[in-house]
Amino acid sequence: MLADGHPCLGAVDADAPLNLCNEHLLVAYDWVARDAGVVDLLPSPCLACGSRIGVRYPSGWLCAECEWRVGDIPDDEFERPRVEVVYYIRYRDQIKIGTSANPRLRLAGIPHDVVLAFERGGRALERRRHEQFAAHRYPGTEWFAVHDALLAHLAEVGVGVDDPWLEYERWRLRQSALRG
Structure with a gap:
């Protein structure tokens, strides 16, 4: 029913949950x-x-x-709670290995397609990973070409982890609990 008292003449989708046209479903959605x-x-x-x-x-x-x-x-x-991580992100055909104590904020400023994994650790671990995969590093950057050894490492780091962000949150909550 329209505000002027006349019935709505809008089409109702056959699978709509209510007998409302799309426009009136959106009005109801905004209300809720x-x-x-x-x-x-x-x-x-x-x-x-x-x-x-x-x-x-x-x-x-x-x-x-x-x-x-x-x-x-x-x-x-x-x-x-401060939890430093080494992060692995993919952008197109390259992978960045970096570190942060606040990956949400850090990764918000870096173009990437997907967060591949987190590994608990700071700058020392990041340096070790850079050295480990140095043969595939783009000079002067923290970006690496995708290659078998790096993919194997990511598979190992990601065993049992469906979502890297949930793993990071678990580490943060544990750190909070340890602080009391």
């Missing part, structure tokens, strides 16, 4: 989204955890990872 929120990219990385994914409400944004309200400034006492 006011309270349920919409998952989307945050305007900037979360200050508390570095995540890029958030939930948008009419009243503002919440981080989808840690539920920090975007715009709030963390207390000086708030300290994210």
Whole structure:
């Protein structure tokens, strides 16, 4: 029914969950989204955890990872657990081996197609990996040509890991628990 009291003449898809045209289904969706929120990219990385994914409400944004309200400034006492990782990302036909204590923030600024793996460790481990695969390194960069030895290493690092981000989150939660 339209605002003027006349019936809607819009076509209803045969598989629509409600007897509403697409336009009115979108109106209903927007109505529900006011309270349920919409998952989307945050305007900037979360200050508390570095995540890029958030939930948008009419009243503002919440981080989808840690539920920090975007715009709030963390207390000086708030300290994210520091977990350094060596990351492996692929962009087209090359793989970058880098390190970060905040990979969400770091990788947000690097073009890549996919995060291949994380390996727990810092600069020393990164240096060892650069030396290990030096024969396939693009000079003056942290980018490497795809080759069998690197792919075998990534397969080994990824055993039992369906999602590198979940593994990283598990390491962070464990570090938090150890800090008490």
